[in-house]
Amino acid sequence: MVTTGLIAIDATILATAVPSIVDDLGGFAQFPWLFSVYLLAQAVSVPIYAKLSDTVGRKPVVLFGIGMFLLGSLLCGFAWSMPALIAFRAVQGLGAGAVQPIAVTIAGDIYTVAERARVQGYLASVWAISSVVGPTLGGVFSELGIWRWIFFVNVPMCVLAGWLIVRNFHEQVDRKGHRIDYAGAALLTVALTLIVLAVLEGGQAWAWGAWQSVSAFGAGALLLVAFVLVERRAAEPVLGLWVFSRRLLLTTALIAFGVGAILIGLTSYVPTYLEGALGVSPLVSGLALASLTLGWPLAASLSGRVYLRIGFRSCVLIGMALAITGTSLVALFADTPSVARVAVSVFVVGLGLGLVATPSLIAAQSSVPWEERGVVTGTNMFARSMGSAVGVAVFGALANSVLAGYDEPRSAEALTAAGSTVFVAVAVAAVATLGAALLMPRTALPGADRADPADRADAPRR
DSSP: HHHHHHHHHHHHHHHGGGGHHHHHHGGGGGHHHHHHHHHHHHHHHHHHHHHHHHOHHHHHHHHHHHHHHHHHHHHHHTSSSHHHHHHHHHHHHHHHHHHHHHHHHHHHHSSSSSHHHHHHHHHHHHHHHHHHHHHHHHHHHHHHHHHTHHHHHHHHHHHHHHHHHHHHHHOOOOOOOOOOOOOHHHHHHHHHHHHHHHHBBBTBBTHHHHSSOOOOOOHHHHHHHHHHHHHHHHHOOSSSSSGGGSSHHHHHHHHHHHHHHHHHHHHHHHHHHHHHHHHHOOHHHHHHHHHHHHHHHHHHHHHHHHHHHOOOOHHHHHHHHHHHHHHHHHHHHSSSSSSSHHHHHHHHHHHHHHHHHHHHHHHHHHTHHHHHHHHHHHHHHHHHHHHHHHHHHHHHHHHHHHTTSSSSSSSSSHHHHHHHHHHHHHHHHHHHHHHHHHTTTOOOOTTTSSOOSSOTTOOOOO
């Protein structure tokens, strides 16, 4: 729970401080990179950590991630410019790539499906607390002019999380020789970096039809093809392509991609939209955003009862219906800003995502044995991170294209128009995610009333 809290706090604390950071360091057009570089680093590292966790064990991998997250937080707190802060956010992302998926994988290892339905309530409570604490701290630190503490606050949490993992988590792993797929990891990293770079900078640093855009998109696509060819021949591929050959795993990965895009679209633009369009304080905008991250864990804590009664697919479809409703309301009323209306709408979105994200992940985890669970969990988290990374790049490009048409890009009128465009795109992403959910197969509930035979022998039992 404490380890999960590292990511939960970070996901909710930064967005409210963006205007203050920009005022101090400059680089308003670059601020989407604060999110995208973090998410990109997280996304490309998740498959590597997931594969390592299946070979050397979960404990050393999660401890390494906590250490990297701690280092990145310290560097971000001392950043002297926007480019430096963006670079240090990448270090944080490399740590987050291990922390979040491995924490979820550990929960999948030591609890059966029925137990996880209850335990996820405890994990959801972490997000519920963070949904209030994160935006509040971000708003307070911004108003006090000490935004750097949004990163320094991670330091004691990292120390506590690492100590608790060392002291309490014990596992027995049959260690064996393994090969790290360096070629696959390098190809995936460079390919995705080029694509995100092309999306974010197209129409800003250069025209969409310029040679830079064409070259970045073309090279990224070619490297992705090369990555697929390398993975098909690799002894231990960093991202097992077999995952995408199974309908359940493929559809849940696509759902995770959509969830990542929806989440980042709202969390990165709602505070800036409210502060710019209405002139509200960072604290108020943070509390409005908190309703999203409060609705999510509330629904997630109850989702276990739902999917145990009606199945994973039906639970996910109900969640997507709520998410589409909420995102549509945000987009529909974006031209008439209201803190209360936005808060209620994103709360509905949070309720929906809470019924989608965890149940779809547990459905994927439950379909594979222990030795594949790390890769499956990592692939799901990779998809969500990539959804967020690509999403923030696309949303950032849309927002910047709208702002470029105004003489004063930080005026209330300009920011309202940009926010409206982004929120329409988020609603479209929600509809597309529903399409993936409709393709999700109906699955049984293995281990719902008995111990999961795929669990490790040393897993705690009730």
